[in-house]
Amino acid sequence: MLGRRFPNLQGRAVRIAGARLRVTVDESNDAHEISLDENVTREAMHPADRFEAFRRIADEKGWGAEEIGARFGVSAQLVRQRLRLSEARLGQSVPAAKVSR
Secondary structure, eight states, X not given: OOTTTHHHHTTOEEEXXXXXXXXXXXXXXXXXXXXXXXXXXXXXXXXXXXXXXXXXHHHHXXXXXXXXXXXXXXXXXXXXXXXXXXXXXXXXXXXXHHHHO
C-alpha cells in the first residue's frame, strides 16, 4: 500500500528543504481518516498569509495563476485576485502578463 520506498524510511531522519525530519509511517490508522482530520481540524490560513504565499511561489518558481490554483485546489481567478492584493500591499503595480499566466 505504501510502496517500496516508504517502509525503508520508517524511524529514519531525513532532510527536506534543509530541515531534518523524523519519518513515521502510520499503517494502523486509515489514511483517509487521517487526511480528513488534518483538513477539518487545521486552522485556515489568514488571507494575507495566503496571498503572500502565492506571490512567493509566483516569484520564486515562476508559476502562473493556473499552475498555483491547480496545485492548491483553488481557481486561477482567486489566485490572480490574491496576487493583485499582494502587489497592492507592497505598493507595486502588477504587470498584466504576469497576472494572466
